[in-house]
Amino acid sequence: MTLRVYLSGEIHTDWREQITNGASGLDVSFSGPVTDHAASDDCGVAILGAEADKFWHDRKGAQMNAIRTRKGISDADIVVVRFGEQYKQWNAAFDAGYAAALGKSLIILHGPDHAHALKEVDAAALAVAQEPAQVVDILRYVLSGELP
Amino acid sequence: MTLRVYLSGEIHTDWREQITNGASGLDVSFSGPVTDHAASDDCGVAILGAEADKFWHDRKGAQMNAIRTRKGISDADIVVVRFGEQYKQWNAAFDAGYAAALGKSLIILHGPDHAHALKEVDAAALAVAQEPAQVVDILRYVLSGELP
Amino acid sequence: MTLRVYLSGEIHTDWREQITNGASGLDVSFSGPVTDHAASDDCGVAILGAEADKFWHDRKGAQMNAIRTRKGISDADIVVVRFGEQYKQWNAAFDAGYAAALGKSLIILHGPDHAHALKEVDAAALAVAQEPAQVVDILRYVLSGELP
Amino acid sequence: MTLRVYLSGEIHTDWREQITNGASGLDVSFSGPVTDHAASDDCGVAILGAEADKFWHDRKGAQMNAIRTRKGISDADIVVVRFGEQYKQWNAAFDAGYAAALGKSLIILHGPDHAHALKEVDAAALAVAQEPAQVVDILRYVLSGELP
Amino acid sequence: MTLRVYLSGEIHTDWREQITNGASGLDVSFSGPVTDHAASDDCGVAILGAEADKFWHDRKGAQMNAIRTRKGISDADIVVVRFGEQYKQWNAAFDAGYAAALGKSLIILHGPDHAHALKEVDAAALAVAQEPAQVVDILRYVLSGELP
């Protein structure tokens, strides 16, 4: 059994590396969004041509990124969504809702301060973790039944 | 043709009343979440019993509210999601993602300051409006072809 | 908004009447299985002819009852599953799994003694109640936002 | 043709080994739940932190196990559900209902004493067997047309 | 609860009338194919123009009839398929397979002589009856729990 795991959300810390490194011996294939913030913001106009209006500049980029995001989520068994300390992160919550509606197993990852604000998102999840290492433990347990 | 419209998101201003009043002559049936903030937070424990741990207090409430939210979104033709000036509003973005995955027609309603942060959400929408009156205009046009 | 509610499970107490009576002023339409135990056991052979083998006697009846059960669950917004104090009640757990896979909102109703044995079933539910009156309270809240 | 088979249900006898050993020469890939009872009960709190309340202790574990169970059932062509002599085994019946709603081919495995109590579950199955060796015979026949 | 029932298959006896008359007091809405054999054969060319080749004459008619058939089956809760004594009746078996794949509750109606030849069709059904009156009894039982 190979688990396909999509890592959505916060892009300013190394949580994805912590998980992929921690799971290096496990039968897991990871995917996720483009995490280069500048490339992610500008991909649309860089490839398809500049826009005078910032709104359409953003639209072009967001739709191009959606090609990757939708495939990653659609192909996944598990979608992990990380909410960091900063920013609105509405795209993370959007991905969580999208994944929930597709029936994916959701793992939400956030610090205790966000618990109340994320209660609807957490309520759709099969696990709510605080640390990337816990996500690794979950993946190991799901694959092998082995506990930490 | 009756349009079924779910009004998701911000609960601290009267935007829902503006839309439902504005659309009073149109063949639209509206639904939405419970907008009494205290009831929405406490419904779980009020009905099913108190919890010592705030996390499970929240979980009970959020899952009870999900009974209403899921039905409202599943039955809707159009899901309008309003992002206000304050708060994290991750449940609003979650609803938008959920509705998008179900193929619902999305209308996103927010002020210009949030445009960049909401670009992934807007990119999944068929219309992005700034004022409730514009949502009414859209509903009227969709039903009758009449422009303001 | 009309809620369609299917009442599955235990047939030896009056919990269905408690719920339907309690919800008499609410916009809810209820359905459920045939609760006449003898009719439910014998319907297949009574209509389609006797069987020498008890296994096929049971099969004929169970499949005939499935016509009603599947329609009730498929049409429902909410499936309430009641586990009583006695019997195996595997059909109740089967209905819960069936409803879960269809994405129905599940409410599980049982006494505290069954909590551990029902943990997988409860984990798929949006509410776990102990008393029929709590189910009525949930239906009222979901419809009107009114708490007890 | 590779058959993907999920082995659900009773975890106190070696019926899974009997089937996987018996099918060792066949093109079948097996999956199943974590069968270490203690690990399965405690996985949630072991990884995500202790709970004071047994109900939430169980919830955390049951939802973590659901990540594995849902993937196993969703990916399967055939779901075999074994009911043993003891315990409530509501999770087994839940899995059977879940698999039935997804249109999986169901094989139910139980002794004759449970036949009446399992009639609704059996009625959703394509085969009802008493012995693990019969399941092996079915898999061989389905793959090769060869009878015992 | 209204049952929507599609009556497929044999068109040379009055079995549809027997069922609709027998069910006259029940909350059932019936649909079925056009049973005027000549109209059914010729509808395509009568409306869309003659064809020199019988194969395309038949194709035009069969596709026009499919507009009605597909709607009737798609909208139905229960599909009853009657196999008579004569003719190939491949369209009846096709309808049964179509309905089975859509998850409809199937009732197959045929005399004992056809039992072996129809075993795959019967195996997908929730009831196999010999007489139209039995179908009426099933509908009454499913709606009311009342046995004959």
Place this chain on the structure above:
Amino acid sequence: MTLRVYLSGEIHTDWREQITNGASGLDVSFSGPVTDHAASDDCGVAILGAEADKFWHDRKGAQMNAIRTRKGISDADIVVVRFGEQYKQWNAAFDAGYAAALGKSLIILHGPDHAHALKEVDAAALAVAQEPAQVVDILRYVLSGELP
């Protein structure tokens, strides 16, 4: 049985009126796009604000019209697509493909000159007509079995 019919495509002749008038005694409910060409082109900017770039002017309008189009097609039993003598009419062909993928019964309406160019579209249809009156005849036949 009520047939829900969506009338897609060409907007410069009175073919929709011919069909709706011809079907005035039948149990059919019709829907279709906004057929006021100017309103359809400008609805997006008229309601949501002007665009400097014609491409985004068009995008806003097309997405607003999609709210109506998608609902109409999704709710329909039958989608009639009319190709006129002029213009590219790619939106008509797009609607036909969209409806085909949803499994709707398609009726294509066009003159003989377009037969070769429309062969892929026609091949997905259950009827290909040349005159609006033929569509009326089809609807009458599907509802009543009556031929012209």
Place this chain on the structure above:
Amino acid sequence: MTLRVYLSGEIHTDWREQITNGASGLDVSFSGPVTDHAASDDCGVAILGAEADKFWHDRKGAQMNAIRTRKGISDADIVVVRFGEQYKQWNAAFDAGYAAALGKSLIILHGPDHAHALKEVDAAALAVAQEPAQVVDILRYVLSGELP
């Protein structure tokens, strides 16, 4: 591109071998039912125990065969259904209906004498052939664009 092709229907001539041999150089993977008539009839009782009543003898076998049939059809891109000169072959027509409802590409294979009786089945197909060699030609063309 690998085409997965299920070969349903008649089992008394060598048409399957003609197709699989003819397609030996093509990227096609074939599946089909068990074609050993006796094994197919008796598999249920041979594995799961004898039945006194022929009807249940047949039921057990038909349901066991359905495990293979459903997987084969569900996994297929193309379902070829062959109708021979003899027998009722209702299972073939059932498979065709089942495949049609799942949106599979259907190829129907039969002699000219059956054309009228099979018109509803043919009308759901993308190709109607008379000879196995034509099916090979279709598979080659679909894969490579090469005509005979």
Place this chain on the structure above:
Amino acid sequence: MTLRVYLSGEIHTDWREQITNGASGLDVSFSGPVTDHAASDDCGVAILGAEADKFWHDRKGAQMNAIRTRKGISDADIVVVRFGEQYKQWNAAFDAGYAAALGKSLIILHGPDHAHALKEVDAAALAVAQEPAQVVDILRYVLSGELP
């Protein structure tokens, strides 16, 4: 991550080669229709026998090509649809609608002259490009996050 890309539409220029050559180092598998115009027009009659009527000649061919087209689009993550300078190209727009309804990521490729006529098709796309090289850039970015 392998991207499966279907290249639909115009067959008179080398745009497919430009994309497949440009993407030669990327993890993409391409598919598309038969691009030999004569073979595509005549495949039906070449394999299944001549037709006197051009309409049915076309029908046979279009349905045979649909076997390939439907598989290619159904299996794809991304559907690229190219509209050239000439011809009606209704099949291209049909494919775009078909892919949109299946939730595929659409990339539309056309010159600026067609922008207004294609506005409904473009509005369903995640990217609108003018040059094949831009499609290559999108595929590279989606796979690797690398911008040109």
